Amino acid sequence: MGTVVDRLLTVDEALRAVRERAVLLEPRSCLLAEAFGCCLAEDVTADLDLPPFDKALVDGYAVRSSDLSAGEVRLVVGEEIVAGRTPTRALAPGEAAAIMTGAPLPPDADAVVMVEKTRRDGPDVIIEDGRVRSGQNRLIRGREMRAGDVVLRKGLPLNAPRLGLLASVGRSEVLVFPRPRVAVVPTGDELVEPDVVPGPGQIRNSNAVMLQALAGTAGAEVCSFPIAPDELAKLHSTLERGLSFDVLTITGGVSAGNRDLVPEVLQSLGVTRVFHKVRVKPGKPLWFGVGPPRGDAPGTLVFGLPGNPVSGIIGFLLFVRPALLALSSQKQSVPIVSRRRLARSFIHSSDRPTYYPSRLSPDSAEAEAAIEPLDWAGSADLRTVAQADGFAVFPAGDRHYQAGEVVEFLHLG
Known part of the structure; x- marks a missing residue:
C-alpha cells in the first residue's frame, strides 16, 4: 500500500498514492x-437462441422463393400470422402467408415480400415483382446469438x-x-447555505453542490452533509458518520490556520494520513488518508480539499475522480487531459505547476479547438471558472508562452 509521506508531492506522485489505495469495491447483485x-x-x-425462430423483418407475405420468378406472381393466401402467434402449418407450394413484423415464418417459407410490393385480389395476393431472393426480409434463428454464447464480458x-x-x-x-458511495462534508464557521444572506465575514456554501455534481458525473451515489462548524466535538461527530461511506470528501479546514481542525479530528477517528499538500496551484493544501477497515470492507478514502472553490475543483478532477473510477472498475470514457495549442500568448510565473481556467476557442480553424486562458483572479474566482471548459496546465517557472505553443489541458467535463 506504500508508505506515509511528509514531503510535498508532485501531482503524479500523489495520484499514484491515491490509486494504490483505491481498492475495487466488492461486486453485488443489482x-x-x-x-x-x-x-x-x-x-x-x-439462455436461448435469439431470435428463437426465423422471423419476419417487415409486414408483408411469407413465401417460398422457389415459387417466384420475374414479373407478377399470384399466390393463394393460406393464413395470417401476427406477432406473438405461431404458424399452424407449413407453407404449401403456390401459397403465401400474411405476416407481421416480428412474427415467426411458417416452415418451408424462406423469404418475406414487403406489403408495399403486393396487392390483394380476393383470397390471393399478387406479388408485383417476383424477383425475390431466399432470405430476403428474414432474420434466421440464432442470428443474434446462440444459447451459451457470451454476450457481455466482465x-x-x-x-x-x-x-x-x-x-x-x-x-x-x-x-x-457498485457505484461508490460518497459523503460530501463542507466545513467552516464562515459558511452559510445558499438561501441565506451572508452576514459580516460569511460566504455562501458553493462547494457542496459542486462536489455533489462532480461526483455524480463520475457515477457515484452522493450524500451532501450539512455544514460542519469549526468545533471539535461537532466536527468529530460529522466526520465519524462520513467514514461509513466509500469516499469522504471534506472541504475546508485542512490548511495551516488555528481553526483548521480536520486533520486533528481525522487522526482521532483512526484515519491514517497518506499525504498532506501537493505541488500544485491552486490546491496545494490537499489532504489524503485512509480510514480504518469497515468490517470486511476496506477503509474509507478521505480527501480533505481546500475551501477555495477552484482549489476544490482541481483537487477533485486530479485525485477524487480517478479514485471513484478505480473503485467501480470504470475507465475514463473520454481523455480528461489532452494537448492543445494556445489561442493567444500567455505569461506565466509560479513556483508550482498551475491549472489556469481556459476556454476552448470558438474561433479556432483547427480540427481541435485551441485554448484561451481567461482573465482569472485566483482560487476563489468561481465566476471565471463558470465560463471555462477546463484548465490549461503551465509547468512551474517563469515563461512567456507564444500563441500556437502546445500545453496540456485538463477538461472540466
Missing part, C-alpha cells in the same frame, strides 16, 4: 433498473443497449461493481 452506468462483474451468457459499463440485451437473455438482476 436490479437492471438500478444498474445503468455500473460495470459488469461477471460474464453474461445467452468489466463492460452498462449503457442502455446493454441493459436491453441483458433483459433479452432473461436477466432481471446482474452482478456489478
Whole structure:
C-alpha cells in the first residue's frame, strides 16, 4: 500500500498514492433498473437462441422463393400470422402467408415480400415483382446469438443497449461493481447555505453542490452533509458518520490556520494520513488518508480539499475522480487531459505547476479547438471558472508562452 509521506508531492506522485489505495469495491447483485452506468462483474451468457425462430423483418407475405420468378406472381393466401402467434402449418407450394413484423415464418417459407410490393385480389395476393431472393426480409434463428454464447464480458459499463440485451437473455438482476458511495462534508464557521444572506465575514456554501455534481458525473451515489462548524466535538461527530461511506470528501479546514481542525479530528477517528499538500496551484493544501477497515470492507478514502472553490475543483478532477473510477472498475470514457495549442500568448510565473481556467476557442480553424486562458483572479474566482471548459496546465517557472505553443489541458467535463 506504500508508505506515509511528509514531503510535498508532485501531482503524479500523489495520484499514484491515491490509486494504490483505491481498492475495487466488492461486486453485488443489482436490479437492471438500478444498474445503468455500473460495470459488469461477471460474464453474461445467452439462455436461448435469439431470435428463437426465423422471423419476419417487415409486414408483408411469407413465401417460398422457389415459387417466384420475374414479373407478377399470384399466390393463394393460406393464413395470417401476427406477432406473438405461431404458424399452424407449413407453407404449401403456390401459397403465401400474411405476416407481421416480428412474427415467426411458417416452415418451408424462406423469404418475406414487403406489403408495399403486393396487392390483394380476393383470397390471393399478387406479388408485383417476383424477383425475390431466399432470405430476403428474414432474420434466421440464432442470428443474434446462440444459447451459451457470451454476450457481455466482465468489466463492460452498462449503457442502455446493454441493459436491453441483458433483459433479452432473461436477466432481471446482474452482478456489478457498485457505484461508490460518497459523503460530501463542507466545513467552516464562515459558511452559510445558499438561501441565506451572508452576514459580516460569511460566504455562501458553493462547494457542496459542486462536489455533489462532480461526483455524480463520475457515477457515484452522493450524500451532501450539512455544514460542519469549526468545533471539535461537532466536527468529530460529522466526520465519524462520513467514514461509513466509500469516499469522504471534506472541504475546508485542512490548511495551516488555528481553526483548521480536520486533520486533528481525522487522526482521532483512526484515519491514517497518506499525504498532506501537493505541488500544485491552486490546491496545494490537499489532504489524503485512509480510514480504518469497515468490517470486511476496506477503509474509507478521505480527501480533505481546500475551501477555495477552484482549489476544490482541481483537487477533485486530479485525485477524487480517478479514485471513484478505480473503485467501480470504470475507465475514463473520454481523455480528461489532452494537448492543445494556445489561442493567444500567455505569461506565466509560479513556483508550482498551475491549472489556469481556459476556454476552448470558438474561433479556432483547427480540427481541435485551441485554448484561451481567461482573465482569472485566483482560487476563489468561481465566476471565471463558470465560463471555462477546463484548465490549461503551465509547468512551474517563469515563461512567456507564444500563441500556437502546445500545453496540456485538463477538461472540466
